[in-house]
């Protein structure tokens with residue numbers, strides 16, 4: 584498990600769609616990697632903000648949300 588893989592599959596991890604062995608690898612990496620801990624925290628926060636924003640179709644995405652996270656959310660939504 585690398586940080587890159589972690590980032591690629593974080594949407595599935597957060598939505599509990601990862602198979603158990605992959606989830607274990609995520610949990611192990613997360614236990615060792617402060618960068619990914621921070622990334623996961625900001626990702627889940629962004630998902631929350633994103634859901635709140637999408638409840639109101641006219642609401643703007645908060646300016647503090649990193650562009651790449653917005654793209655990840657939109658990508659996750661289009662796949663589900």
Ligand SMILES: [Zn+2]
Nearest residue numbers: 586616618619
């Ligand atoms: Zn990492």
